[in-house]
Amino acid sequence: MQRIPKFCPNDCCRYHRVCRVPEGTFVRYGRHHTAAFGAVQRFRCRGCRRTFSSQTLSIDYYVKRPVDYRRLLRAMGECAGVRGCARSLGISPNCVINRTMRAARSALWQHAQALEHISLDEDLAADGFESYAVSQYFPNNLHTLAGVDSQYVYAIDGVTIRRKGRMTDGQKRRRDELEQRCRADPRGVEKSFARIVEQAVRLHAESARARLTLYTDKKTDYMRACAASAAVVGWRQAGRFIHRRISSRAARTVDNPLFAVNYIDRQLRKDLHEHTRETVCFARNENLQMERLAIYTAEHNAAKPFRINQPVGDTATHASVAGVEAQALADIRRRLYRNRKFFTRTSLPEWAERIWRRRYSTPLREAPEYRPGYLLVGIPYPGKRPARRPVDAPAATTARRV
Ligand SMILES: [Zn+2]
Incomplete structure (x- = not known):
């Protein structure tokens, strides 16, 4: 019954x-x-x-065919591509993509639910992780906002950027050809980072802390995004907000204030096949790339141990260090990949709503996004x-x- x-x-x-x-x-x-x-x-x-x-x-x-979501996500988080996941589960690649989309909505719901249990008690670090979708002519910046002490990922956002760096004459001609069809927004990084700043502002406004420090590298787009936020400007004048810029050439050790985002970048490069160097398993769709990132960061926050070498019996996760109580986290996780999550019953931050609505546009794609x-x-x-x-x-x- x-x-x-x-x-x-x-x-x-x-x-x-x-x-x-x-x-x-x-x-x-x-x-x-x-x-x-x-x-x-x-x-x-x-x-x-x-x-x-x-x-x-x-x-x-x-759905006409049940799939074990946890098995699928484990394979995905252990550097398997879409076809690799499909082979190990005995399903089609399209089925893997469909279940990924469903799991991503659950992951976004987890992000939203967990934020309601967090009263920010740490400084924040933000950075852009460089990857690409469709072709190396369309690199992108995947921004993450993480807690300096907890390495909890509070927000993610992505933007396609213009290919730069050393290129042969042939590559330059090819880039110009492709840019006739699809050109990256020159202010894209600033706009994307503004959504990251918005999340930082929201966390700080809801916390009891007197002052927040946001660590980033020295990219000028980040400065402009901070300067465009009315809340940040007001808090700066009142001494409640500090934007500290660290050289990206500084040693990437635990003593670096950007350690949290450097650590997440390293994990992404290692665990998600589409972000490894010289891969053929690159993302073909920008929305799916963001959905996989949402799943990965949700699992990073709530399922991975805080430290690999933590004492036996210590169940600390990045979420628990960020302040989510164990019982609340267990309640969130219990039916995460069983119950359907409804858009109209979930209070999503702006960055998460963009992923849920599949608002990212994939370079060179002419067909409408599947919604x-x-x-x-x-x-x-x-x-x-x-x-x-x-x-x-x-x-x-x-x-x-x-
Ligand atoms: Zn009714």
């Missing part, structure tokens, strides 16, 4: 944003058999009269399907099947 849901998946219903609906809101409305999940219970909501099934609330909504109907809407396609009464449902009804 499947349990009664806690809320209505229809985002237009008054029972959608509640923690738990009053007793008797949902009535059982028959069951149907599926090859993938066996018997699936349907419900009807008395608030909006829509029907839905237990699958509507599952991360595997619409499934259920990405933002609880029950998509209202009223398009004909009403169909399940065999063992009550006879009299005006409810629509979705």
Whole structure:
């Protein structure tokens, strides 16, 4: 017997944003058999009269083949490419991509939930990690904002930049040709970093700290992004915000204030195949690259031990060092890759919303980005399907099947 849901998946219903609906809101409305999940219970909501099934609330909504998410994410975080993951799980590469997108929304939900439990108690470091998508003619900067003491990743953001550095004449001609079709925004780094600064501002505003120091390298785009933030300008005058710039040539040791971001850069280069040097497993899609980064940083925050050589029995993670209580973290992790996460029930920071909405544009891509109907809407396609009464449902009804 499947349990009664806690809320209505229809985002237009008054029972959608509640923690738990009053007793008797949902009535059982028959069951149907599926090859993938066996018997699936349907419900009807008395608030909006829509029907839905237990699958509507599952991360595997619409899925025809169950996949072990934790196995998939473990393989992905251990430097396997999409096809490698597909081979080890016995599924198709498209199936790996589909499940990655689903897991990414859960990861973004975890980022958002954990932020609600954190009162910032450390300084922050931010930096751009250079990688690329589609072709080496389209490098990008993947910005991370991390805690200096905890190495907890508070925000990520990405931007395509112009290819620079030494090139042959042929490479320069090729770059000019490609730039006729797709040209990086010259102010892209500043705009992307502004979203990182926005997250730092939000964390500082919600904390009890008197002063925040943000460490970055000496890139001028970072200075401009800080200068463009009204909150940062005001706090600077009041002595509440310090932007300290460290040379990127300084030794990358634990004593370097940029250690947190240097450490994360190193881990990314080592653990995600698309960021290793001279790889053929590079990202073909900018949105998928950001989704994989969201998953990786969520696992880094909450699942990896804080220190590899920490004493036996010490369960410290980057999240716990950043201030997320163990019980709250366990509650977040418990159903992370089982329940479907709803956009309308998740309070996302701007950087996370861009990834969830798949707002990144992939260089040279002419087809529109894939955005499934259920990405933002609880029950998509209202009223398009004909009403169909399940065999063992009550006879009299005006409810629509979705
Ligand atoms: Zn409802």
